[in-house]
Amino acid sequence: MKNKALIILFIVLGICGMKEKQVVATENQNDVGFYVTPVTPATQLDLSRSFFYVKTEPEKEQILKVNVTNTTKEEKTIEINIANAMSTENGQIDFQEVLVKETSLKNSVEELITTKDKEITLKSDETKTVEFSMKPSKDHYEGVKMGAITFKNKSGEEANGMVSVYNSYKIDVVLSENGDDFRNGEVLKLKKVGPELNKGRKVIQAEIQNPESKLVRNLEIKAKLIDKKNNKEIKNIHTIDYGLAPNSVLPFIFDLGLSNIKPGEYKVKMTITNVDNQWDLEKDFKINNEQAKKLNDESPFRINTPQWVKFLSILLGISVVVIIIILIKRKNKWQKESKHRKSRRKKGKKRK
Structure with a gap:
């Protein structure tokens, strides 16, 4: 009986612990004021991934879906953006608009995935499903197309234009025709x-x-x-x-x-x-x-020398030259006088 009681106690404690973790997770999501949930498509290549890792076929359209839920008591407007993967100067992989596209990038995620919903408005506790049309070109491709869908809390923007770092969610998107390993690039x-x-x-x-x-x-x-x-x-x-x-x-x-x-x-x-x-x-x-x-x-990053410093530098330079000339003249004069004194001494000795 004691053993049974202990087992029941451990089960109850475990359930309580699980509930507590779920509450913490929900609270973390609520810090942003909304959360997003990707709907796993039938063409998902790896079900263990929390992002879209989708198998594609030439010219075969698919619809990707994301559920967006407002967890606050206020109305929220959410901006939706699609961007390609890019490399930053710090060696990180980021997802934002690239002004100059790499020439080897054909049919990018930005071009293949579109949505009619550039932004959505959610009432308190409301959930909406955002659909994205993904249609590859007729051409086959090796490797992957990589990008991300970003959901940003437009309502979180302050009047002064400052935006919180923690006001958005990003869902990575990886498109592949065959599901082969794409983490082994060999050309730089x-x-x-x-x-x-x-x-x-x-x-x-x-x-x-x-x-x-x-x-x-x-x-x-x-x-x-x-x-x-x-x-x-x-x-x-x-x-x-x-x-x-x-x-x-x-x-x-x-x-x-x-x-x-x-x-x-x-x-x-x-x-x-x-x-x-x-x-x-x-x-x-x-x-x-x-x-x-x-x-x-x-460039604003440069050393600007004031005019008075330049003038003072020139003046000091001239002063140094003048002092050197004076010292040389004094030295020459001293040497001449020294020779003259020695000459007079020698003449005096000869007379004696």
Whole structure:
């Protein structure tokens, strides 16, 4: 009887613990004021994934569905956006609008997935189902198409334009024709290198290209910026845990700080490695006088010397030159006088 009582007690405690975890999870979701639930499609390639990992066929349309629920007592407006996967300068994979598309990216997630609902309004405790039409092109493709659907609480925007970091949900979308492993990319290229202004900073930007429809992950990058005139190493950067999204470009940054961009011929050398591969990349580039002057003038990160400092520097320089001339003249005069005294002493000795 005692054993039975203990078993019943443990079961009751376990149930209570499970209920408590569920409440905590719900409370965390309510911090945003709404939550989203993807409806698993029949074409889901991996049921253990919480995002859309969908098998596609050329020109065969599918409807993807997401349930959006308002958990507050107030009406909410939710913005809906679709974006491709991109690579950031910090080596992270992000999902946002890319102004310049990578040339190897054809029929992106942004192009294949559409919705008529750019935003929805939810009453208190209301749930709506948002439908997304996904229609691949007629062309077959290798690897994956990767992107995300973002749901942002438009009602969370403050009057001053500030937006909370925690006011949105993102559901990843991975499209594949065959479900093969897409985390084993093997090709990296150094596409373009040159001077740029990055958020006002003077930088040398080296574009690392992943032209494959696969992820490249867990990268260690050793990079050097070299002045070809004297083979001098200007910058040396070592980073780890970088990754590139499929068909994307990673803008690798050499930050020049307050130093001016100088005209000349330069070289970027990189050794990029992960467990499976090593890429040795290098590229020469030139900076002309016009480029250097334009970027140096436009950057807010520069040392501005006041006119009085320049005037004082010139005055000090002139003063130093004058002092040196005076000292030299005094020295010469002293040497002449010293010789004259010695000469007089010698003449005096001879007379005696």
